[in-house]
Amino acid sequence: MLDEVGSRRRLRRLVPGDRPALWLPLDDGLISGPEDHLRDVRTLLNRDILDHVTAVLGFRGVLLAAQDRLIDTPVVMNLSASTTMADHTRKVPVGSVRDAISAGAEAIACHVNMTSPYEAEQLEMLSRRVDEAQSYGLPVVAFAYPRGRRPDGTDENYTELRARDPEKFAGLVRHCVRVAVELGASVVKTIYTGSEQTFRGVVESAIGIPVLIAGERLADEEEAIDKARCAVHAGAAGVAYGRQIFARPDPLPFLHKLRGVLDDEALSGRPR
Numbered sequence: 415m416l417d418e419v420g421s422r423r424r425l426r427r428l429v430p431g432d433r434p435a436l437w438l439p440l441d442d443g444l445i446s447g448p449e450d451h452l453r454d455v456r457t458l459l460n461r462d463i464l465d466h467v468t469a470v471l472g473f474r475g476v477l478l479a480a481q482d483r484l485i486d487t488p489v490v491m492n493l494s495a496s497t498t499m500a501d502h503t504r505k506v507p508v509g510s511v512r513d514a515i516s517a518g519a520e521a522i523a524c525h526v527n528m529t530s531p532y533e534a535e536q537l538e539m540l541s542r543r544v545d546e547a548q549s550y551g552l553p554v555v556a557f558a559y560p561r562g563r564r565p566d567g568t569d570e571n572y573t574e575l576r577a578r579d580p581e582k583f584a585g586l587v588r589h590c591v592r593v594a595v596e597l598g599a600s601v602v603k604t605i606y607t608g609s610e611q612t613f614r615g616v617v618e619s620a621i622g623i624p625v626l627i628a629g630e631r632l633a634d635e636e637e638a639i640d641k642a643r644c645a646v647h648a649g650a651a652g653v654a655y656g657r658q659i660f661a662r663p664d665p666l667p668f669l670h671k672l673r674g675v676l677d678d679e680a681l682s683g684r685p686r
Contacts, residue, residue, distance in 0.1 A: 417551025435652025553600035617649035624651035
């Protein structure tokens with residue numbers, strides 16, 4: 415039996431209606447390696463940091479290792495994985511919805527790299543995750559990125575396209591988001607298109623499903639905050655900033671400023 419009420423309640427904890435969401439993803443420890451504050455995430459997950467975030471996202475091992483620190487913080491468990499040591503564009507299923515429930519997760523996440531040679535199997539994986547999660551009343555967060563593979567095996571993230579032809583890149587992101595929505599995602603995490611105007615179209619393409627932006631590469635503090643401000647002003651439900659937080663020597667001042675800017679956007683009557 416579908417637990418739709420339970421799913422909506424969990425989603426409201428992850429994406430509050432009265433303020434933009436600020437998620438802290440910690441899954442890069444598996445993907446790219448345990449560097450910076452990911453070396454031991456427990457040193458990062460103190461009360462000062464967690465008071466600013468609405469959810470923490472990670473794989474099972476990290477969520478269990480830090481469960482005592484996350485007792486009052488909603489968590490999202492990633493059930494798809496790949497590493498930069500092999501074929502990063504090929505996400506495969508890891509764990510189950512039951513595992514996520516056992517770890518105390520409020521939702522599960524599943525990643526789809528559109529234009530990857532393995533796009534089709536990832537679409538099937540997301541569809542299966544949605545079916546499984548609905549039975550337990552868990553929302554599904556889809557990471558829907560335009561990410562292909564170059565002939566030399568490296569990732570094609572279309573950064574040159576974003577700079578050269580912003581509208582074409584935005585169309586690619588719109589398609590990624592819409593695919594996730596069509597397959598039943600409750601939240602979509604995707605790439606910022608570079609401007610408020612183009613990202614507004616991405617939000618519209620989600621037809622009411624909350625959209626969060628990823629942090630991408632570590633950026634200058636003002637650049638990262640301005641990107642968050644513009645995305646939220648365009649209608650994004652918030653941000654999922656991992657590297658922008660854990661890769662800074664002292665993340666708290668940045669996080670405090672970011673939280674303030676996001677809350678100011680909420681008070682200014684941003685579109686939803």
